[in-house]
Amino acid sequence: MKIEGEHTFNGPRPDVWEMIRDPEVLASALPGTQKLNKLSDMDYEGVMNVRIGPVSGSFSGKLVVSDEVPPESCTLTVDGKGAPGFLKGVGHVKFAEQPDKTTHMTYEGEVTVGGTLASVGQRMIDSVAKSMIRQGFESMDKALEARLANKAGQEVEYKPPTEAQFAVSVAKDMAKSWTQIAEVRMIMYIIPAAIILAIIGYVLSRIMTR
Amino acid sequence: MERKYIGKPIKRIEDPRLLTGQALFTDDVHLHGMLHAAFLRSDYAHARIKSIDISEALKLPGVVAIYTAEDFGDYWHVGPLQVPPPIAIPGAKFHAKGLPPIAKDKVRFSGEPLVVVVAINRYIAEDAAGEIIVDMEPLDVVTDLEKAWEDTSVLVHEDIGTNMAALVKQEKGNFADAAAQADVVIKRKFYVDRGASGAMENRGLIASWDNRTQNMTIWTNNQAPIPLRNTCAANLGLSDSQVHVITAFTGGGFGPKIMTSQADDVLLPWISMKLCKPVKWIEDRRENFLATTSERDQIHYCEIALTKEGKILGFSDIFYHNTGAYDPYGMTIPLNTMTHTMGSYFVPNFYTEVRMVFTNTMVVSPVRGAGRMYGNYVMERMIDAAAREMKIDLVELRRRNLIQPDAFPFRTGITGQDFVENVLDSGNYPETVRKAAEMIGYEKFVKEEQPKLRAQGKKVGIGFVTFVEGTGVGPYEGAKVTVENSGKVNVATGISTQGQGHYTSFAQIVSEQLSVEPKDVRVTTGDTDQFDWGAGTFASRGMTVAGTAIHLAAVAVRKKILKLASKVLETPEDELEIEGGVVRVADLPGKSISLGNLASRSNPTRGVVEPGVEPGLEATAYYGPPYGATGQGAVAMILEVDPETFEVKIQRFVLVHDAGTVINPMIVEGQIMGGVQMGIGNAFYEELAYDEYGQLQNASLMDYLIPAATEMPPKMELGHVVSPSPLNPLGLKGVGEAGAIPTPACFHQAIENALENKIEITSSPMSPSRLFALTRK
Numbered sequence: 008m009k010i011e012g013e014h015t016f017n018g019p020r021p022d023v024w025e026m027i028r029d030p031e032v033l034a035s036a037l038p039g040t041q042k043l044n045k046l047s048d049m050d051y052e053g054v055m056n057v058r059i060g061p062v063s064g065s066f067s068g069k070l071v072v073s074d075e076v077p078p079e080s081c082t083l084t085v086d087g088k089g090a091p092g093f094l095k096g097v098g099h100v101k102f103a104e105q106p107d108k109t110t111h112m113t114y115e116g117e118v119t120v121g122g123t124l125a126s127v128g129q130r131m132i133d134s135v136a137k138s139m140i141r142q143g144f145e146s147m148d149k150a151l152e153a154r155l156a157n158k159a160g161q162e163v164e165y166k167p168p169t170e171a172q173f174a175v176s177v178a179k180d181m182a183k184s185w186t187q188i189a190e191v192r193m194i195m196y197i198i199p200a201a202i203i204l205a206i207i208g209y210v211l212s213r214i215m216t217r
Numbered sequence: 218m219e220r221k222y223i224g225k226p227i228k229r230i231e232d233p234r235l236l237t238g239q240a241l242f243t244d245d246v247h248l249h250g251m252l253h254a255a256f257l258r259s260d261y262a263h264a265r266i267k268s269i270d271i272s273e274a275l276k277l278p279g280v281v282a283i284y285t286a287e288d289f290g291d292y293w294h295v296g297p298l299q300v301p302p303p304i305a306i307p308g309a310k311f312h313a314k315g316l317p318p319i320a321k322d323k324v325r326f327s328g329e330p331l332v333v334v335v336a337i338n339r340y341i342a343e344d345a346a347g348e349i350i351v352d353m354e355p356l357d358v359v360t361d362l363e364k365a366w367e368d369t370s371v372l373v374h375e376d377i378g379t380n381m382a383a384l385v386k387q388e389k390g391n392f393a394d395a396a397a398q399a400d401v402v403i404k405r406k407f408y409v410d411r412g413a414s415g416a417m418e419n420r421g422l423i424a425s426w427d428n429r430t431q432n433m434t435i436w437t438n439n440q441a442p443i444p445l446r447n448t449c450a451a452n453l454g455l456s457d458s459q460v461h462v463i464t465a466f467t468g469g470g471f472g473p474k475i476m477t478s479q480a481d482d483v484l485l486p487w488i489s490m491k492l493c494k495p496v497k498w499i500e501d502r503r504e505n506f507l508a509t510t511s512e513r514d515q516i517h518y519c520e521i522a523l524t525k526e527g528k529i530l531g532f533s534d535i536f537y538h539n540t541g542a543y544d545p546y547g548m549t550i551p552l553n554t555m556t557h558t559m560g561s562y563f564v565p566n567f568y569t570e571v572r573m574v575f576t577n578t579m580v581v582s583p584v585r586g587a588g589r590m591y592g593n594y595v596m597e598r599m600i601d602a603a604a605r606e607m608k609i610d611l612v613e614l615r616r617r618n619l620i621q622p623d624a625f626p627f628r629t630g631i632t633g634q635d636f637v638e639n640v641l642d643s644g645n646y647p648e649t650v651r652k653a654a655e656m657i658g659y660e661k662f663v664k665e666e667q668p669k670l671r672a673q674g675k676k677v678g679i680g681f682v683t684f685v686e687g688t689g690v691g692p693y694e695g696a697k698v699t700v701e702n703s704g705k706v707n708v709a710t711g712i713s714t715q716g717q718g719h720y721t722s723f724a725q726i727v728s729e730q731l732s733v734e735p736k737d738v739r740v741t742t743g744d745t746d747q748f749d750w751g752a753g754t755f756a757s758r759g760m761t762v763a764g765t766a767i768h769l770a771a772v773a774v775r776k777k778i779l780k781l782a783s784k785v786l787e788t789p790e791d792e793l794e795i796e797g798g799v800v801r802v803a804d805l806p807g808k809s810i811s812l813g814n815l816a817s818r819s820n821p822t823r824g825v826v827e828p829g830v831e832p833g834l835e836a837t838a839y840y841g842p843p844y845g846a847t848g849q850g851a852v853a854m855i856l857e858v859d860p861e862t863f864e865v866k867i868q869r870f871v872l873v874h875d876a877g878t879v880i881n882p883m884i885v886e887g888q889i890m891g892g893v894q895m896g897i898g899n900a901f902y903e904e905l906a907y908d909e910y911g912q913l914q915n916a917s918l919m920d921y922l923i924p925a926a927t928e929m930p931p932k933m934e935l936g937h938v939v940s941p942s943p944l945n946p947l948g949l950k951g952v953g954e955a956g957a958i959p960t961p962a963c964f965h966q967a968i969e970n971a972l973e974n975k976i977e978i979t980s981s982p983m984s985p986s987r988l989f990a991l992t993r994k
Contacts, residue, residue, distance in 0.1 A: 126913045
């Protein structure tokens with residue numbers, strides 16, 4: 008499965024780079040991450056809770072940073088395994104400093120998913136992955152804001168979203184697309200209509216039997 | 218001769234129990250102290266097992282035991298093969314790779330069992346399985362058939378140095394000569410995929426070892442209970458008589474339930490013996506898709522050679538067949554493909570070659586049709602290609618090549634799944650074709666209705682194909698028929714039942730001989746304590762082979778009845794008749810004896826008996842055919858394709874079928890309709906989507922599309938022709954797989970016709986998006 012996209016960070020490139028290489032930020036950017044330990048400058052290991060549709064469980068895995076060209080680009084290799092299946096991915100990330108002191112990040116990569124995640128969650132993998140990425144960036148934006156503010160001497164607290172908030176957010180993303188589906192809309196109209204008809208029917212029957 | 222019971226659409230005796238929840242299915246069995254098993258299965262399709270850590274899992278309260286391959290010690294063994302290698306075919310090459318019950322050292326498909334967890338309930342067992350840490354070294358995966366055949370860089374079985382599971386060639390006549398002489402030679406490549414069986418009830422097994430009686434009882438929903446018992450006894454070093462296999466009511470078989478020597482029937486009895494407790498395992502739906510056998514892809518390279526009048530001179534078919542990671546079921550599927558390619562047609566020169574390949578996917582074994590559908594698909598599609606090129610009507614081209622009624626028995630020159638030459642026993646092929654064309658109104662539709670509909674912009678098309686169905690193959694089956702003191706009859710046979718109505722149709726056969734109402738004939742199938750010689754339910758052979766054995770046993774019992782009654786009533790046998798459960802003298806209705814009374818007389822508890830006389834009114838009989846009986850038919854359908862969404866709606870469906878003598882027409886119709894549903898699935902909806910890493914992407918009914926009532930034709934119009942088989946006394950042929958065999962070819966032909974031949978379909982299944990892509994080419 009190919010993943011690609013871009014995101015603009017509201018800060019200068021050196022700060023963005025520093026933030027990306029901070030395991031605390033990475034861990035908090037993706038809630039569900041139980042822990043992310045730095046084994047060395049290039050190796051991390053951790054545990055993460057994942058939920059894709061009806062499939063959920065915890066993954067343990069390794070993250071390796073390679074081909075580093077700070078603060079321009081690097082390659083991230085992920086290898087995770089758990090009860091819900093396994094996940095292997097390679098991604099290339101590039102950062103470009105923009106004239107307005109923002110940083111434009113582009114990423115592209117290849118992910119292989121296997122096990123229950125693949126065989127039962129297949130249809131949702133795409134949308135959940137996109138949602139997770141969006142959430143992650145949102146969270147990192149806040150973290151970046153807090154960092155820059157702290158640097159400037161202001162007290163700004165960065166509170167990473169909790170797992171519950173994250174799940175709600177993903178569900179909202181999914182729901183947005185759900186209401187586009189004709190059948191779901193039909194149900195949304197039919198159920199209230201059926202209830203109203205049932206009530207009318209009941210009231211009428213009571214009137215008739217008098 | 219007017220028959221009283223045979224040929225009548227008698228309502229099924231077992232239905233009231235089934236419909237009111239009174240029937241026992243495997244999952245209904247609850248035994249005292251029963252434990253539950255769950256399997257941890259491999260996610261990787263190809264990997265080396267480095268270590269398995271069960272320590273965390275063992276800590277969970279409620280977990281009783283956890284076993285890996287090492288824990289089974291010497292008991293762990295591969296296979297055996299369920300179907301022997303094709304040594305009967307000269308030059309056949311075959312690499313036997315039986316299925317290991319649980320993976321050791323290496324996994325070769327996603328879903329292969331790694332660990333068995335036994336706990337006090339299934340929930341705890343699955344939770345514990347989630348705590349097991351398996352360290353695996355993933356290897357490269359091979360899933361493409363042609364690549365697996367040619368490329369040895371990724372080997373499923375390293376010790377044989379190749380991914381070739383088998384290479385078998387058969388030839389009748391000489392295709393090369395035929396092609397040289399032909400006016401037209403057409404070549405095509407086809408990709409044909411099938412799918413899962415999707416039975417409503419999944420596999421299940423309960424093994425219960427009683428240490429005090431030293432007996433093993435197994436409840437299962439297997440299609441081959443006797444081989445299962447024999448293998449189990451052999452595995453555990455027990456006498457056959459110590460193992461009792463009971464087949465409960467089964468919610469559909471369709472093929473995969475024939476498999477024995479799987480993880481469940483090998484490991485659970487051993488575990489039960491070890492723990493001295495009953496152990497139960499019921500497969501869940503995801504396991505069924507992932508780790509129960511299915512029938513999958515073949516790639517065909519075909520050539521057809523014809524004269525300019527449209528007479529087929531020869532056909533050549535070189536095809537690849539995916540057997541998955543192991544080949545426990547031998548060559549049954551590809552041999553069926555080979556014997557069914559020529560179909561209803563006279564093909565004087567035929568060359569067929571199968572290249573069976575190992576891949577890192579689930580093992581392939583028969584699913585309703587068992588390989589016949591591929592042969593039918595490629596021949597019918599090639600004929601369509603020829604009809605298109607030579608501008609001959611599709612039905613007419615088929616008519617010109619049908620095997621004629623005077624040609625039977627017709628020797629095909631090709632060896633089949635029963636390792637003998639496939640011989641077509643009887644049939645009237647021109648008649649089934651004529652009848653089907655008449656029922657669908659072919660001429661009228663093509664000449665009048667279709668042009669009108671096309672003028673309105675509707676994409677409506679008609680399809681017409683023929684098919685043959687090899688059924689009733691050996692080796693043999695047996696049955697025991699007994700008249701009891703109550704006057705009721707007891708029948709026992711070795712095959713099992715998966716919902717095809719054996720309790721009724723077998724009773725009808727006995728009723729015909731003994732004049733006892735079917736409801737008073739008690740039929741037991743698949744219980745090894747009641748009858749334990751036989752092979753199993755497969756290849757549409759239950760009625761033909763077991764039914765014939767039952768008939769022969771009933772005939773023998775009738776002889777015994779008349780012999781004894783003649784003595785008791787002091788009347789010659791030819792003046793006696795059996796009617797309404799009573800034997801009486803033809804002209805003196807007062808002089809009679811009930812069958813129950815006669816049965817008591819035949820089994821005295823005191824006195825002396827004549828030498829050579831057997832007790833009771835009972836007989837056991839066996840029947841094995843010299844080769845299988847072949848049914849035949851023609852299918853026609855009219856469907857409409859939506860020009861924007863490419864969804865397909867079937868408007869009319871006609872199937873004319875010749876299955877020899879019909880015992881219960883209502884049951885036969887049910888069988889045909891069920892087969893058609895699976896054929897429609899294979900044509901347009903069902904597909905086990907493995908990606909290039911051997912990961913199954915649709916292991917749930919959310920994503921695996923089994924046709925529902927909305928995808929079926931509004932009505933199925935069925936016609937019958939009866940050409941009794943000369944191979945058995947009742948003239949029976951099988952019919953279970955008929956509907957599934959020709960439907961995809963007909964479906965695709967009708968779609969091409971609806972789209973005015975602007976596209977050509979050479980792969981199955983199709984789907985709305987695939988059709989769309991074809992129209993854009």
